[in-house]
Amino acid sequence: MMMMCKEATRLMSLKQDRRLTFQERLSLRLHLAMCGACRECDRQFSLLNQAGQRFEADLGKRLANDESDTTAPDDRQG
Amino acid sequence: MSDETSSSNDTAVANPTTRMQRLAAVRPRLLSFARLQLRDNALAEDAVQDALMAAIEKDTSFAGRSGYETWVFGILKYKILDLMRYQKRQGRLQPFDDDSDDDAIDRQFQHNGRWQENARPASWGEPDQVFENENFWHVFDACMITLPDNTARVFSLRELMGLTTEEICRELDIKENNCWVILHRARLKLRDCLQQGWLKEGLA
Numbered sequence: 422m423m424m425m426c427k428e429a430t431r432l433m434s435l436k437q438d439r440r441l442t443f444q445e446r447l448s449l450r451l452h453l454a455m456c457g458a459c460r461e462c463d464r465q466f467s468l469l470n471q472a473g474q475r476f477e478a479d480l481g482k483r484l485a486n487d488e489s490d491t492t493a494p495d496d497r498q499g
Numbered sequence: 500m501s502d503e504t505s506s507s508n509d510t511a512v513a514n515p516t517t518r519m520q521r522l523a524a525v526r527p528r529l530l531s532f533a534r535l536q537l538r539d540n541a542l543a544e545d546a547v548q549d550a551l552m553a554a555i556e557k558d559t560s561f562a563g564r565s566g567y568e569t570w571v572f573g574i575l576k577y578k579i580l581d582l583m584r585y586q587k588r589q590g591r592l593q594p595f596d597d598d599s600d601d602d603a604i605d606r607q608f609q610h611n612g613r614w615q616e617n618a619r620p621a622s623w624g625e626p627d628q629v630f631e632n633e634n635f636w637h638v639f640d641a642c643m644i645t646l647p648d649n650t651a652r653v654f655s656l657r658e659l660m661g662l663t664t665e666e667i668c669r670e671l672d673i674k675e676n677n678c679w680v681i682l683h684r685a686r687l688k689l690r691d692c693l694q695q696g697w698l699k700e701g702l703a
Contacts, residue, residue, distance in 0.1 A: 425611065425612025425613060426608065426612055426613050426614050427608045427612040427613075428612060430683065430686075430687060431683050434679070434682055434683040434686050434687075435679055435683070437682070437686075438657065438663075438664045438678075438679060438682060439664065439679075458614050458619045458620050459614075459620070461620035461621060461622055461623075462620040462690065464622075464623070465620055465623060465690045465693075465694075466686050466690065467626075468623060468626050468629060469658060469686055469689060469690065470658055471626055471630075472630070472639065472658065473655075473658040473659040473660075473661065474661070475630045476532065476636075476659060477569060477572055
């Protein structure tokens with residue numbers, strides 16, 4: 422039976438904290454293969470995970486930027 | 500107080516005056532981190548103050564290597580854990596009574612377990628670009644503040660402090676299963692909040 426998105430997010434979250442069992446990996450992979458929204462959610466959870474590490478890694482870097490007058494315009498276009 | 504001009508050069512960390520300037524410069528960021536973690540302004544100030552003092556005292560052991568700020572940040576993490584243990588001993592942490600306020604999560608899903616249309620995850624772009632965006636961090640801070648205390652505490656111990664769920668359970672006296680449930684909630688709420696708050700403005 423097909424797992425629903427809500428349950429899939431539980432596994433995506435769990436994946437950030439422990440290794441999933443074979444069964445869990447399989448059902449998650451199956452769901453992600455068919456659900457674009459959940460693939461984005463999976464990326465967002467990973468990004469949240471990286472954010473903590475970035476916060477720390479950026480400490481030194483940002484300060485270096487602060488010292489050399491930053492001329493970053495606010496109206497950067499993506 | 501010295502008015503020596505700083506040469507923004509990594510070897511200059513060996514110079515005590517420059518180090519003091521760098522500590523002063525890093526202080527606001529340390530403070531915002533401690534606030535996120537402790538959710539108490541006075542305690543956060545204490546933690547940062549302690550960490551800065553310790554950094555100054557142990558200064559000589561840090562022979563001007565690069566990554567000075569990261570080193571100070573590491574000290575702050577220990578101080579925060581100390582303070583959190585203190586809060587816990589004092590009974591100042593709310594109990595984890597599984598107050599299951601699942602509203603914010605149920606809001607994101609339909610009854611059949613599929614995404615609600617207005618909560619459907621959308622692309623945030625490349626992580627590197629996301630993190631370069633100052634606005635992301637503002638929204639991140641704001642979203643963290645909207646999390647319930649215990650949820651925020653578990654999330655930041657995990658994702659900002661880098662503890663394992665096993666370590667978190669030991670610190671907070673909760674079951675690992677409970678920990679995973681809390682983290683799942685935290686991530687769903689944060690992603691929703693970030694998407695609502697940041698994506699819409701960030702791409703404006």
